Amino acid sequence: MTAAGPAIPRAIARAQLEWAQLHLDGRxxxxxxxxxxxxxxxxxxxxxxxxAINMLGRAYERGWGVRVDLKAAIRCYExxxxxxxxxxxxxxxxxxxxxxxxxxxAAEAYGLYExxxxAGIAKAFxxxxxxxxSGEGAPRDAALAKTLFRHAAEGGDCWGCFxxxxxxxxxxxxxEGAETWLxxxxxxxxxxxxxxxxxALAAHPAPRLAELGRAALNRCSDSHxxxx
Numbered sequence: 001m002t003a004a005g006p007a008i009p010r011a012i013a014r015a016q017l018e019w020a021q022l023h024l025d026g027r028x029x030x031x032x033x034x035x036x037x038x039x040x041x042x043x044x045x046x047x048x049x050x051x052a053i054n055m056l057g058r059a060y061e062r063g064w065g066v067r068v069d070l071k072a073a074i075r076c077y078e079x080x081x082x083x084x085x086x087x088x089x090x091x092x093x094x095x096x097x098x099x100x101x102x103x104x105x106a107a108e109a110y111g112l113y114e115x116x117x118x119a120g121i122a123k124a125f126x127x128x129x130x131x132x133x134s135g136e137g138a139p140r141d142a143a144l145a146k147t148l149f150r151h152a153a154e155g156g157d158c159w160g161c162f163x164x165x166x167x168x169x170x171x172x173x174x175x176e177g178a179e180t181w182l183x184x185x186x187x188x189x190x191x192x193x194x195x196x197x198x199x200a201l202a203a204h205p206a207p208r209l210a211e212l213g214r215a216a217l218n219r220c221s222d223s224h225x226x227x228x
Contacts, residue, residue: 009048010047010049012044012047013044013047013052014049014051016040016041016043016044016047017040017041017044017049017051017052017055019040020037020038020039020040020041020044020052021055023037023040024037024064033065034059034065035065035066036065037065038056038059038064038066039065041055041059044056045076050083050084050088051080051085051087053076053080053083053085053088054076054077054085054087054088056076057073057074057075057076057077057080057088057091058073058091060072060076061091061095061100070095070100073091073101074092074095074101074102076088077089077091086115086119086120086121087116089115089119089121090112090113090116090121090124092112093109093110093112093113093116093124094109094127096108096109096112097109097131106131106136106137106138107138108137109131109137110131110137110138113131114128117151120155122151122154122156122160123157123159123160125148125155125160126148126159126163128145128148129144129145129146129148129163130145130163132144132145132148145167146164146167146171149163149164149166149167150164152164153165153185156188157188158185158186158188158190158193161185161188162181162182162185162193162197162200164181165178165181165182165185168181169209175208175209178209179208179209179212182197182201182209182212183212186212186215186219189216194216194217194219194220195216195217195220197212197216198217198220199213199217200213201213201214201216202214202217
């Protein structure tokens with residue numbers, strides 16, 4: 001009996017977390033209600049659930065049902081990361097890189113992305129690749145950046161797919177391989193991603209890639225999904 005005790009508030013928190021997401025997304029006949037989503041995230045976070053604490057941080061960062069408060073977001077991310085939430089570590093890295101809510105520190109951001117990647121966050125591999133490619137926050141290493149982009153792509157990150165495809169074309173002239181990864185990225189992506197891919201590829205000299213770019217722009221213009 002005692003072993004089941006801690007599982008009860010955790011199960012309640014998970015249910016509240018799912019309910020919050022339903023209010024945030026809005027589904028079928030239920031309209032979006034960010035204020036209700038925030039209330040449910042806060043309730044679940046009070047039960048100590050690390051995912052809920054991270055999502056409460058996202059609400060503060062993005063202004064979902066509450067005024068933007070980056071300091072509060074950072075406190076939530078730090079608490080969730082300490083409890084083992086890898087996405088919270090990734091979110092802290094993003095703020096460290098951008099300097100939002102705190103002084104910018106690319107080296108700290110790289111270290112945080114590295115921790116998130118070690119915990120299985122594919123997007124973190126992509127961001128490590130971006131920093132290794134530019135030499136920001138870590139020594140420039142084009143070969144390592146290429147490997148990191150591949151890891152991100154294989155992990156299902158759309159930006160990783162795009163960057164891996166870009167390097168396949170630029171370094172190896174592998175248009176066919178790039179096309180495969182770009183198609184996967186487009187399937188995984190969202191309006192902002194489709195827009196970037198479309199603008200980058202629509203006038204590409206390789207006809208197959210230019211066609212993919214136009215398809216991405218069409219998907220973006222046809223989409224009714226919110227920009228992430």
